[in-house]
Amino acid sequence: MLERAEAETGGRTPLTLADAGYHAGPHLAASEQREQRVVMPDRWHRVADPYHKNRFVYDEATDSYRCPNGERLSFVRPGVNKGVPVRLYLPASASVCTACPAFGVCTPNRRVGRQLQIRPHEPAVPRHRLWMETEEAQRAYRRRAPLIEPLFGILKTQLGAWRFTLRGLSEVEAEWTLLATAFNLRTLWRDRAPDGWTPDPVPRPAS
Numbered sequence: 001m002l003e004r005a006e007a008e009t010g011g012r013t014p015l016t017l018a019d020a021g022y023h024a025g026p027h028l029a030a031s032e033q034r035e036q037r038v039v040m041p042d043r044w045h046r047v048a049d050p051y052h053k054n055r056f057v058y059d060e061a062t063d064s065y066r067c068p069n070g071e072r073l074s075f076v077r078p079g080v081n082k083g084v085p086v087r088l089y090l091p092a093s094a095s096v097c098t099a100c101p102a103f104g105v106c107t108p109n110r111r112v113g114r115q116l117q118i119r120p121h122e123p124a125v126p127r128h129r130l131w132m133e134t135e136e137a138q139r140a141y142r143r144r145a146p147l148i149e150p151l152f153g154i155l156k157t158q159l160g161a162w163r164f165t166l167r168g169l170s171e172v173e174a175e176w177t178l179l180a181t182a183f184n185l186r187t188l189w190r191d192r193a194p195d196g197w198t199p200d201p202v203p204r205p206a207s
Contacts (some may be wrong), residue, residue, distance in 0.1 A: 002034060014037065015140060019040060022038075026121045028121065039144075051068060056073070065116055068106075069100055069101075069102055073090055076089065086117040088117055089115065090112055090113065091112075155179060159183065
């Protein structure tokens with residue numbers, strides 16, 4: 001989407017607002033590579049599992065992770081999981097985990113203890129999490145609702161687009177293109193219309 005927006009507008013956006021549904025490590029890593037900041041909530045940040053992988057804190061200086069109970073998991077070796085390269089992190093010994101009160105909940109593995117398999121994109125997640133905690137990011141995200149939600153309201157109540165009337169991907173794409181064009185023309189006209197002028201609402205079609 002960032003690439004398409006740049007192609008359409010001819011410029012690179014310094015900041016993009018996105019819904020939580022787009023939150024994923026590969027997306028965050030890609031935006032970092034493009035040097036474009038993305039503001040979107042982390043849907044996994046508050047997972048119920050107290051020993052979820054996201055609860056482990058990365059220490060860049062030592063290339064290790066600190067578990068929720070304070071134990072360190074250090075980098076051991078690279079590996080591959082389902083064709084994806086990973087970095088394997090383990091505690092100093094399995095006894096660190098077997099002696100832990102969380103053993104059996106955090107991990108049942110008596111041979112090596114808790115292990116973390118970190119994919120290449122995953123370090124971007126905590127960096128983005130820290131960025132989202134800043135006032136700048138929070139202030140920017142508060143702008144999203146008034147920017148995007150009125151669009152859906154206008155499409156439904158004023159343009160009558162409560163549901164697609166056609167079937168098939170190409171037909172729906174054509175219908176959506178017409179709706180988007182109508183909305184954009186409406187926006188352009190309002191921007192250039194005389195003060196006090198408002199467009200007549202389109203009546204909602206009879207059910």
